Amino acid sequence: MSQPAHLEQTIAEPMEFAGVGLHSGAPVTMRLLPAPAGSGIVFRRTDLDNFEIPAVGRNVAKVSYATSLMRQGVLISTTEHLLSALIGMGVDNVIVELDNLELPILDGSSLPYVGAILSVGIRSQRRRRESIRVLRPVEVREGNKFIGVYPGSGYRIDYIIDFPAPIGWQHASVDLATETYGAFIAPARTFGYKADEQRLRNMGLIRGASPENAIVLTPDGPENGPLRFIDECVRHKVLDLIGDLALAGRRIEGHVVAERAGHAMHTALVSRLMKDRSAWELARVPVAEESAEGSEAAHLPAAAMANPALIGA
Ligand SMILES: [Zn+2]
Numbered sequence: 001m002s003q004p005a006h007l008e009q010t011i012a013e014p015m016e017f018a019g020v021g022l023h024s025g026a027p028v029t030m031r032l033l034p035a036p037a038g039s040g041i042v043f044r045r046t047d048l049d050n051f052e053i054p055a056v057g058r059n060v061a062k063v064s065y066a067t068s069l070m071r072q073g074v075l076i077s078t079t080e081h082l083l084s085a086l087i088g089m090g091v092d093n094v095i096v097e098l099d100n101l102e103l104p105i106l107d108g109s110s111l112p113y114v115g116a117i118l119s120v121g122i123r124s125q126r127r128r129r130e131s132i133r134v135l136r137p138v139e140v141r142e143g144n145k146f147i148g149v150y151p152g153s154g155y156r157i158d159y160i161i162d163f164p165a166p167i168g169w170q171h172a173s174v175d176l177a178t179e180t181y182g183a184f185i186a187p188a189r190t191f192g193y194k195a196d197e198q199r200l201r202n203m204g205l206i207r208g209a210s211p212e213n214a215i216v217l218t219p220d221g222p223e224n225g226p227l228r229f230i231d232e233c234v235r236h237k238v239l240d241l242i243g244d245l246a247l248a249g250r251r252i253e254g255h256v257v258a259e260r261a262g263h264a265m266h267t268a269l270v271s272r273l274m275k276d277r278s279a280w281e282l283a284r285v286p287v288a289e290e291s292a293e294g295s296e297a298a299h300l301p302a303a304a305m306a307n308p309a310l311i312g313a
């Protein structure tokens with residue numbers, strides 16, 4: 001998104017998605033409903049008496065390959081792509097109903113969510129929006145993995161990955177104040193190595209994975225190409241990061257730097273940040289300059305995929 005709105009927002013109409021969970025392979029139907037100002041993002045398991053789990057850091061379950069929320073033993077799994085789209089598109093309040101434990105993987109990106117949000121529209125609400133303004137650096141390091149958040153205006157992310165061939169070293173630098181989430185980040189799909197597939201399946205993971213919802217990598221390149229961007233993998237890591245940091249409860253105002261991180265590092269940063277009350281403050285989002293919001297719809301995500309100038313940008 002461009003400059004964020006100064007009022008909270010919800011979706012104008014309900015939206016529905018159906019598919020399978022990436023890890024469980026379980027079929028799921030998911031409905032997003034408009035929610036009142038101040039409610040945040042709340043998941044609801046319709047198969048378990050409408051049990052609710054707010055999308056906030058204190059409900060994060062132990063994570064490895066995906067981010068999951070748990071409350072009183074009830075699980076909601078693989079929340080990151082939807083939360084990323086909601087933060088990226090500026091949706092603060094929504095109820096997410098699902099009839100199984102894992103969100104649908106859809107095409108492996110957050111583009112289907114962005115497309116649906118653009119088609120139903122966004123509604124402004126009567127409550128000033130607040131962001132989490134970072135005041136002091138907060139860092140998490142584990143071996144050669146690192147993630148930190150620093151004071152800075154807007155929401156800037158620098159992400160470095162270093163994977164075996166064919167990905168190699170990739171760096172993405174994204175400023176969500178000036179670049180559109182829908183064009184630069186949302187289309188980037190999840191990815192995995194063909195060589196890891198059997199091991200992950202033996203662990204009970206990626207039961208729903210298919211060439212339709214993940215980039216399958218061999219040492220020679222993607223098996224199901226072409227890629228949507230030459231640096232699609234690192235862009236997907238940025239997508240995941242935005243979704244995981246959404247568990248702070250509000251959009252971050254600051255600069256995030258991540259190196260070789262993943263879901264566990266992302267959510268560790270959220271808990272460390274939330275615990276250190278001297279490191280951030282809630283800050284009202286200033287009233288945007290004229291037309292700053294209206295520019296969003298002009299950047300349809302499909303245009304980014306069709307526009308070769310954006311490839312590798
Ligand atoms: Zn992902």
